[in-house]
Amino acid sequence: MAISFSSHSFAQTLSVKLADSDGNDLADVVIELFGPENVSLENIETNDVEIDQVDKEFVPGITLITAGSRIRFPNSDDILHHVYSFSSVKTFDTPLYGMADESQPAVSFDMPGVVEIGCNIHDWMLAYIYVGESDKMAISDDSGVATIQNLQAGDYRLKVWHSRLSADENTMTQSITISETQDTEVSLSLELIRDRRIRRAPSANRKRYR
């Protein structure tokens, strides 16, 4: 997924190849570019999207939106879910609701940053919403490649975020130059902290439904 709302007709492309420290392709990494001509937040197009709940998991696990966008949280399970966030970027919770309940209003995300959402009924459910402040963003695919097109040549600041990136606020930045004559390719190796999520599988101790 990539978002680019430049009104100019530039043709350069940035491809960032992302891998972990063992060389494995890394999906779900967000890249965001700043400069040389930044569009102010109020002039960036918003995009309304959905994060579904399927088999007691959020789908997708990472969603990329621009500030001011809205998200709906439909429920495709035949049980109740209760979506919430404690994140300072956006604190909210939905009422308890079930499948085909269309009455839930979309939630607006006005501040840039990362929002971690969960389900209050199913503790292992976890997803991230990356609210960008630039008009140039992308998420890496399963092959670990994130691509942003229609870039003007020049010097940029590249911001990289992953939910397990071993850095302050799971974010790293670096300077990058987009060539006038050819597409730019960058390879980055990210050091990740280990994934520690609340376990979903049953155990002999906890036979009750989870």
Add this chain to the structure above:
Amino acid sequence: MPVELICKAHIPKVLFCLYTTAMITSAPRLAILTVAALSSSLMSSTAFSNTFSQLSLSASEEGNITRSLDSAGELNSQIFRVEYTHGKLVQLNVDNSLTLSGLVSASKYDDFEGFDQLRWGGSLSYIHKSGFGPYAPKLGFDLSFSHSELEGDARDNNLVTASFSYQKRISAAWLFNGGVEHQISRADSLPADPNTLALIYDDPSQRQPGEIYDFEATTLFTTLEYAFENGVLLSADYRYTDGVIISTTKHPTLHLYKISEAVYSDSAFSEGWYAYQIEANTSAWSLGASLPTGTDSSINISYSLYNIDGSEHSNYENDIVAVSFVHNF
């Protein structure tokens, strides 16, 4: 003993005064009616409820199935068990949920067919979550009933269990659970046992009842779990029970008979064995490891050690090693 005295005698039991008062006369029947009535109303509320099933296959080795006092009488056995649970969770609102489930279980004892048993029952669990998120504490109340059917009648029993629990996730890795549990077991009335009467030379003044599974027990329990990044879960569990022990001996004595609460020929063994019940406090320690084999299944290994301090300095030990596979459908 009057109900009021039971409630005053043991502080933990005060928590169960109301429950005990209701249950004391016809505990299993009342529990069945309670679970049945609630299940009827729950089953009708199909909206936003989640039906679930769980299959558990286990194999274990128990070191002292006789609960024998001395090593000469200790007999060990391999036990194979299949257990199926089916239930429904109803999310009442944001903070509260009810789970109703029924189970059937079959156990096969290697070499001791008299212990082979079928068990069936049901349970109702109420969970209150105090706040948002995975770290909000949960308060639980469980009421369950089960019936165990073995060869012969001496070990058949109806068991009602009520428990209060407190659960708090400390981090994504650590989980604490603790609480108190009260059990009431009732056995069918048994005919007079000529073998046990012979032990006391048929002196009616010393006669003990034969219903070895008539008892009450209160347990304090605590569990600490640690989950690794790869999902492997380690658990440590401690349970202290103020209750009874049901033991078996081939060499009954008049002293043993006198300190027993009930004695009967043990139908689980061959002729000449006697099952008896005495008051006892039990400390049970368990260590376990659970290896997830998917989001809905796991393989579990555990070791449990029981130290049982019975009346008149009669001390028992038992240990159980178990491996099980649990799958949620």
